[in-house]
Amino acid sequence: MDEFDPTPTTDEPHWQQDTDTFGRIYDVVLGTTTLTPCAEIAEIADCSANAAKKHLDRLVEMGIARADTDGQPARYARNDAYFEWQEASRIAREMTVEEIVERVSDLEAERESYEERFEATDPASVSAFDADDHDAVHERMAAIGDWHAVIRDIRLYELARQISQNDGHLIPA
Incomplete structure (x- = not known):
């Protein structure tokens, strides 16, 4: 061997x-x-x-x-902004404005549910350690991470909507 x-x-x-x-x-x-x-x-x-x-x-x-x-x-x-721009441009190419608006609406509803659940408007203000046991802490950490992702996605899809509505530009030409 x-x-x-x-x-x-x-x-x-x-x-x-x-x-x-x-x-x-x-x-x-x-x-x-x-x-x-x-x-x-x-x-x-x-x-x-x-x-x-x-x-x-x-x-x-x-x-x-x-x-x-x-x-x-x-x-x-x-430069994270560059990669966000690339992602938003990809979304604008692949989805219609109506699909983007619908996705933003869904994401905003999801964000509101996190805000209600944690009684806060900013996930950075919420502690994952305000729980009684390891599993609950882990679940809160995952939820807070998902909440951050929802906020990021709202920003990306809003940027994609602007790009799509303005023929590939952020502001009207």
Whole structure:
């Protein structure tokens, strides 16, 4: 029987074999939710800091990443607004305005039920730990997470409605 060897057969991860430097930086930025120093992103993407900065600046110009260049070192993260815009644009292409309006109405009813259940208008103001046992805490955590998702979806579908009603633009041309 062969013995298991936990050491990979190649010196670099599989995703790097077929991916150029820009692609690796892009992949790292997609997973970066908090502002992160350029050098740290470069290390994860297995490239030089100069190459990382060049590609990160390009991603900022494209709107895919955001940057804080006021302090040193420069820090970067993905731009969640860009991805929300992409999702809203997809919804606007795939659904009619009537379908979007109906979905928003359903989501608003769901949001109202959470507000009534928790006697609050903001899920961030509700503690998941106001329960007696582990299962109840877990259930409250899931419900609060779902409530956050409903609020996000309302925002996305409202944006999609505006895009759809304005021929692909956020505001009338």
